[in-house]
Amino acid sequence: MENSQQIGRAAFLRLAGLGIVAAGASSPLPAREVLADTTAARTLAAYSGNFSTAIELAGLNLDDGRLTGAGAVPGVDSPAFLIFNADGTRVYAVNDTNDGRVTALSVESGGGLTVLGSQPAGASMPTHLAVHPGGQHLIVANYGSGSTAVFPILADGALGPRTDLVQYEGSGPVPGRQEGPHAHMVAITPEGRYVLVPDLGADRIHVHALDATTGKLDTLGEAQLRPGAGPRHLVFHPTAPFLYVADELDSTVTVCAYDADRAAVTPGQVVSTVPDGVRENFPAEILISADGRFVYVSNRGHDSIARFAVEADGERLRLVDTVSCGGRWPRHIAVTPDGRWMYASNQNSNSVTAFRVDPASGEISPAGEPFSTPSPVCLLIGGAIGRTPRRGVHR
Numbered sequence: 001m002e003n004s005q006q007i008g009r010a011a012f013l014r015l016a017g018l019g020i021v022a023a024g025a026s027s028p029l030p031a032r033e034v035l036a037d038t039t040a041a042r043t044l045a046a047y048s049g050n051f052s053t054a055i056e057l058a059g060l061n062l063d064d065g066r067l068t069g070a071g072a073v074p075g076v077d078s079p080a081f082l083i084f085n086a087d088g089t090r091v092y093a094v095n096d097t098n099d100g101r102v103t104a105l106s107v108e109s110g111g112g113l114t115v116l117g118s119q120p121a122g123a124s125m126p127t128h129l130a131v132h133p134g135g136q137h138l139i140v141a142n143y144g145s146g147s148t149a150v151f152p153i154l155a156d157g158a159l160g161p162r163t164d165l166v167q168y169e170g171s172g173p174v175p176g177r178q179e180g181p182h183a184h185m186v187a188i189t190p191e192g193r194y195v196l197v198p199d200l201g202a203d204r205i206h207v208h209a210l211d212a213t214t215g216k217l218d219t220l221g222e223a224q225l226r227p228g229a230g231p232r233h234l235v236f237h238p239t240a241p242f243l244y245v246a247d248e249l250d251s252t253v254t255v256c257a258y259d260a261d262r263a264a265v266t267p268g269q270v271v272s273t274v275p276d277g278v279r280e281n282f283p284a285e286i287l288i289s290a291d292g293r294f295v296y297v298s299n300r301g302h303d304s305i306a307r308f309a310v311e312a313d314g315e316r317l318r319l320v321d322t323v324s325c326g327g328r329w330p331r332h333i334a335v336t337p338d339g340r341w342m343y344a345s346n347q348n349s350n351s352v353t354a355f356r357v358d359p360a361s362g363e364i365s366p367a368g369e370p371f372s373t374p375s376p377v378c379l380l381i382g383g384a385i386g387r388t389p390r391r392g393v394h395r
Contacts, residue, residue: 043062044337044382046059049380050373053076057111094140101119104117104157111382111383132195149164150163166208184198205222226270229249229254235286244256254267255267256268269317284330284332295317306319329347339357340359342357352371
């Protein structure tokens with residue numbers, strides 16, 4: 001399989017602004033050897049995706065929330081989003097470049113990663129991906145081209161050549177951001193029947209079903225959101241028939257009813273992610289607590305994490321507060337499997353900040369010093385170092 005060595009134009013501009021265009025691997029040692037040295041009973045493996053040329057590795061201490069650097073996996077260009085397969089033995093990364101690719105990696109027993117190979121996405125700037133519940137296909141959202149691609153997952157976890165590419169059409173009213181379609185996420189519905197793709201450029205959520213035999217996507221319909229909303233990411237309530245969409249361009253969350261029988265998404269309440277009077281804010285990641293009581297959104301511009309209370313059996317959200325992210329431009333937030341720690345990947349301050357989560361109130365509070373790493377835009381949290389890999393919590 002081929003490997004790309006080019007950074008796309010958009011990623012290059014982002015890196016130039018951070019002064020790390022030439023950033024490379026941070027350790028000359030094989031990643032699995034470096035990470036094995038950090039083994040501890042209460043330490044998880046963590047993988048930081050970024051707009052550099054390597055996946056950064058760290059150990060995550062569950063007692064104090066601290067991240068400790070543990071080397072890097074070089075030769076993975078702009079790994080801007082990372083996910084596990086179902087059992088946590090493989091990691092898949094988008095290569096967010098103009099000639100986008102998708103990379104497969106094997107998780108070693110010490111928590112390190114070994115590159116298995118990559119495949120061309122057939123489109124520009126792949127930005128998000130998901131493993132289909134059957135475990136045999138990887139589905140990728142291509143932001144630059146406004147399309148969704150499907151790849152077979154081979155027996156060893158590597159990727160086969162692309163089996164489908166669905167090209168979207170449409171635009172929106174926001175100049176410079178909605179000139180055409182921009183697929184921004186792949187979300188598998190809770191029962192595993194459908195694939196939802198928020199389209200930031202056309203203010204839509206596309207609804208598909210995957211034919212696992214052919215590796216093709218059937219288009220079942222779409223939900224139309226407000227003009228200029230810019231739907232980016234979404235998350236499902238764990239028990240109620242609702243989902244919550246982070247709208248990047250008008251700084252809101254849209255609550256949508258979800259009907260699995262009809263494969264239907266119906267927009268409802270719209271609520272701001274920032275206090276009144278805040279301008280120039282662009283929500284990025286959205287999470288929900290395991291008990292479904294709180295929703296969290298990262299705010300780029302306001303540089304905060306918003307906490308919402310889930311009310312009316314999931315049908316409504318109420319903005320409770322916003323907490324400083326401790327850096328600049330928090331593109332991603334993630335939580336540990338036990339729900340006690342939250343992390344913000346602050347792209348423009350080259351830092352990942354930790355927060356303690358109060359399980360009763362949902363309140364988050366800063367903890368410890370920021371972890372320094374180049375242009376972090378995604379944090380994938382895995383299993384205990386030195387043990388059999390298990391699936392991490394990443395939404």
